[in-house]
Amino acid sequence: MSMLDLTPQEPITRQALRINPLAGCQPLGAIYASLGIHGCMPHSHGSSGCSRYQKTLLQRHFRRSFKVTTSVLKESAAIFGGDANLKTAVKNIFDLYNPEIIAVHTTCLSETIGDDIKACLCDFPLPEGKYLIHANTPSYAGSHITGFASLAASAIQYLAVDSGSPNDKVCILPGFVNPGDMKEIKRISGLMGVHYIMLPDTCGVFGQRGLEKINEYPAGGTKVADIIDSGNCKKTFALGKYASEAAAVQLREQCGVPLALMDLPIGIEATDRFIMALKQISRQDVSYDLEEEREQVIDIILDAHPYFYHKKIALFGDPDLIIALAEFTAGIGMIPQYAVSGTPGAYFEDRMREIFRKYKIDGRAKSPADLFDLQQWLKNEPVDLLMGDTHGKLLARAEDLPFVRIGFPVMDRHVHSYLPVVGYRGAIRVLDMILNALMDRLDRDCPENDLVFI
């Protein structure tokens, strides 16, 4: 017997038991979004363990340290409410760590207690030039993606102002992606001559050594002034419905900024759509760099297609990423056979069905699902490749599948957070990972006399 060997093959319907979950809770995403604001201290209004768990996970993914504070709610808070703790915490944070802004997020504990953050802090005397925002992120609803979306939306809600003087910029909401992806999105926008405000922006937040001084913050992150100015943008590009729609809608309702809801620009078609949208804004020709990169993607696909054509993939992870990956892989002749996500929401299955229909794939999609579901499916009809976050490594071993680590969290590998999966360069990287996984397996399993150097 080895790991995950107790999963039976015959399908089981479960009503209550969640086995091997696919998603964290809302505060996790809220912390990640908060870190994408410059000079921001994420504050967890919950028990001390919440922030510790989420911080540990983020640290393992990015392999860098950062600060998160907590209200340390105890029994007394459960009885009398957490207001006193929150007020003390906010005061202590400004006194000790001098952040420009505090982003408070709630937890299942404070939400069940029923703490009203806004009422609690409405008469709190903020120090001069400092800001405080909050998002309701109960852990018993949604997932870390929902929490990320909520915090981004609340940053807009608290800060964005339409001051009547347009800034000739677009607001780009990059979704729950790595700093490497955000950097690539910014590079593409720059190449297309589009001026932008990106929210949140975690570039330069995790990449630096030696910034642990008590009241210093990393150079990266969206500046508060830019979030305020986002109300003057001429358009919002919301990349990924689950992670970015809430903030984009908030900005439209609040400041009248029209929004374009798009997929994460992963793969050829989604990147094409993103670049066409940028082109409409700047009315510039597509730069030679981007044309060259696109050509390279096409060349690689043509060269390598015998290795991936009609190979079946099981995809699991965050919905925006999985939708984009499914479209990309289906579009190059692979078969995204299974797609599961831990984040609730009907859009995922609808969108996956659309992709299945377009590419005539008899696939299965489920959300919210867990890895136990996926393993049962795999036991009944296996695939050629598994793609998803670190938690899939058990599944890859148990079902003996080649495995590509992509998405969040990837805790057992290095480097990944620096490199993009978005844009044409990201497409090249995804292809590289897929082909290496498949071809390593081929080299492992083929007869010895087939093991040649070409």
Next chain:
Amino acid sequence: MSLTERIHTQNKFLTGERDLSTLMMDIPGVLCKHGCCYMACRGLVLSPISGILIITHGPAGCSYYSWGGNRLHHRPANARHDYYSYSFSTNMEESDIIFGGEKKLQQAIKEAVEIFHPPVIAICSTCPVGLIGDDVQAIAEAAEKEHGIKVLSFSCEGFKSIPGYRLANLGIIENVIGTGQKNAGKYPVNIIGEFYNGRRAQEIARIFQQIGYDIVAVLMGDGSYEDLQSAQQAKLNLFSSDKVVADLVDVMQDKFGTRWLRFNFIGMDNIINSLKNMAGFFSDPELLSKTEDLIAKELERVKDSMDNYKLKLKDKVAVIFEDEFVTRHYKALLADLEVSPVTVGNELLRRPGQNEIGFLSAIESGGNAPAAQDDTRYDTDLEHYHINFPVSLYEKIKTKIKRAHDHAVRSNPALGSILISNLSQSETEQLLIVLQPDIYFPGIKEKFAGVGAASPSCFFNADEYRFDYGGFQGAVHLAQDLLMTMNMAVWQNDVAPWRRI
């Protein structure tokens, strides 16, 4: 805000708020690395016990974070009861918070039994459960009858002040230990202490086997449920922990009459003393001579590599940031390698309240604390530091230290050290720059990573790296890691050529 003001504000809310808690650092808004009751109950105690199916009663988040973090080697006798690669929860949603989660828990237990046929289920409650008032204990009892298996319930909601390991261990002592009658052998011992890493348990087992001890059960290490059922058969509890309070072993002594000894498996002196104490406890001459033989043999085995590493580490300067947990381990291991470390620590604030055990180590190593009184507790003063130098090192650098400030420089002949106290952060940093450490241990609190970045620094955490630093090989493993870190070619290149002075 001045220091006095800060102490004043802290004390003000502390007196009202802190009636239940006895732990330090849990000040709202002040960075802390504390976990919670659930985290310790599940992660420290229950996860390392193989053969138990743990259901987290609450939203899926907590089960997601606590899944798959422990490297465990122990497998249950029946492989069909091996659940370590799985994570189970009741995945409470908004409607469960409103209408209660009892039905969902019952259903989850039923499904777990139908799919996995576990001999024992443990239910760990998370924050919302305690607030909405699910009667988990009653559900556990009913499920026990209905399914004919053991169902343990732990009310380890994250907001609880009682440490989770204590709650879990008391539950195990109450409900598990004493339910089995496994044959225990001639010198039966239990090991109680957290390792996070099955390798140390393996190393302990290897040494004990050679001397002739029988390990009956392991709690908070890497053990199994079947073994724990018979833990009362042991004659001696070996207690090895930096955090866990000794009342746990007292409870076992009261209930089963099992005596206990402190046991430390990090650093040669600690290991040798522990093994000798054990032999002394059983007062058997044969055991004693076997212990002596084993110590001699093990020391001989590592002698060559130790000598080699001592030579390589000669005159290296190591700086350790003090914290409650790992500082003492590093100090013991560095002593084995004959490297005397410079330790940096926060000063202590004195205030009313109850003191607690983990913090005594900071006082022990810092030396600047007034004598402990029963009604006084100490907290870290985040703005002031002290530095403890070995005398020889201090003599070497003392001319380079700017004496503009008027700080107490005290020598402690017994420890062969010099203590400079009440330094500000920038003064401390300047001192560290003068020191030019070869290696820097940021400690759990990760202070001074800024200074650390100027010198090779590493946060060694045995459970995430290749080796465990426990056992006779521990110092060798640490030396290997130290040299690896110090000698990495990247230290020649970490500053860009245009930024080099």
